[in-house]
Amino acid sequence: MKKETKKRLYRALSAAVGAALCLSFFVIPDKSFNINATSASIEQKKDKIKELEERNKQIENSIASLENDIDQSEKKQELYLQKLNAIQEQLDNYNNLLYYMEEDIAAKQANIEALNLQISAKEDDIAQKESKIERLNAENEENLERFGDILHAMYVTENADIFSVLAESADFYDLLVRTKMMINVSKQNDDMMQQLKESIENTEKIKKQLENDKTDLESSRLNVISEKEALENNKSELTVKQKEASQLSSEYSNAYSQYSQEINDIVNKQEELQKEKKANAAEIAAYQQQIDREIQLAQKDSNQVYQEGEWIWPLETQFTMITTYFGYDDWRGGNHSGIDISGGGIYGHPIYASKAGTVIIAKTTYIEGYSYGKYVVIDHGDGYSTLYGHCSDIYVSVGQQVEQGEAVAAVGSTGWSTGPHLHFEVRVNNIPQNPFDYVKKFW
Structure with missing residues (x-):
């Protein structure tokens, strides 16, 4: 009887326990399940944010690369502009020289034409003088012939003396006339x-003199012609250089335009990438808002009760160097949502x-x-939360209860980090606060 009673009591107790367990399974909310579900949703959005951030990082790299391309193109453009200015200045000098050469050549040509006219005038004058000389020579020959006749006549009468003149004279007056005539004839011959x-x-x-003038003019003309030819040769060489300079100017101008x-x-x-980056940033912000809401929901689903008392420093006390404070940071060009704590040999030390x-x-994952x-x-609890970033290792899991001062991770340099440090945030209702408003400064 006692054994049967015990069996019945055992079966009743087992049934009661089973019912209680079933009832608890269907009735009692599972907070850890909700937290895990929320965490999974957060992780999905985090992954999406990371995907967008990675794309933005690629965009940043592309923009930076394009900046380098712009710098290189601007340097090349500046170089070609300098070359263009130099060759343009050279071309201007060539054009000026050609202008003055053409002016000089035109002046030389005018001088040549003037000398040609002078030479032609001298040739006409020489021709006239030669004609006059021919005429004078003819007159001289005639006079010489006449003078010869006179000499012959005088030679014939060379032996006649004054007495024959006297004998032939009709009277004294005739003698005087004959004597004077002989004297005049002699004088005329001398004058002639x-x-x-x-x-x-x-x-x-x-x-x-005319021939000398003509020779001088011809020499001047030849000198001017020689100078003109030299100028024309220089002009030809300069024209070639001008064409080369014009070609270079055109090439440099085309390169500059290119x-x-x-x-x-x-x-x-860059503008297109900036637009894409801005759109991605807006999408990231939207996802971040969703994450913030889901963190808030996760906090609401949490039964965590806020424990009054001081907040402790999240690292060992030898690590107190603050590399970046809370608030606006020039290096980032924006607000820093926490404090960065570093120090020599900090890598791998526990985070509490x-x-x-x-x-x-x-x-x-990151x-x-x-x-x-x-x-x-x-x-x-009560909307308070803390964040510990850039860890090298994680010691806890979602839903785990941790005590104050318990090691939850190890210091690292993962994510957007330039060296080993802890990024520490204090949030109230998911809004970052200055950690030094909560954590006691013990140094």
């Missing part, structure tokens, strides 16, 4: 001879929970160069 001599000498002198177009294309590409709470995010890398978020 002198005039003949002077005429020939003057004519020869004039002819010689680089201008390249720069415009690059700038347009600043307050007791429930782990609502334990991110172990994209290099982005965001917090590996990080932990702990809900402390």
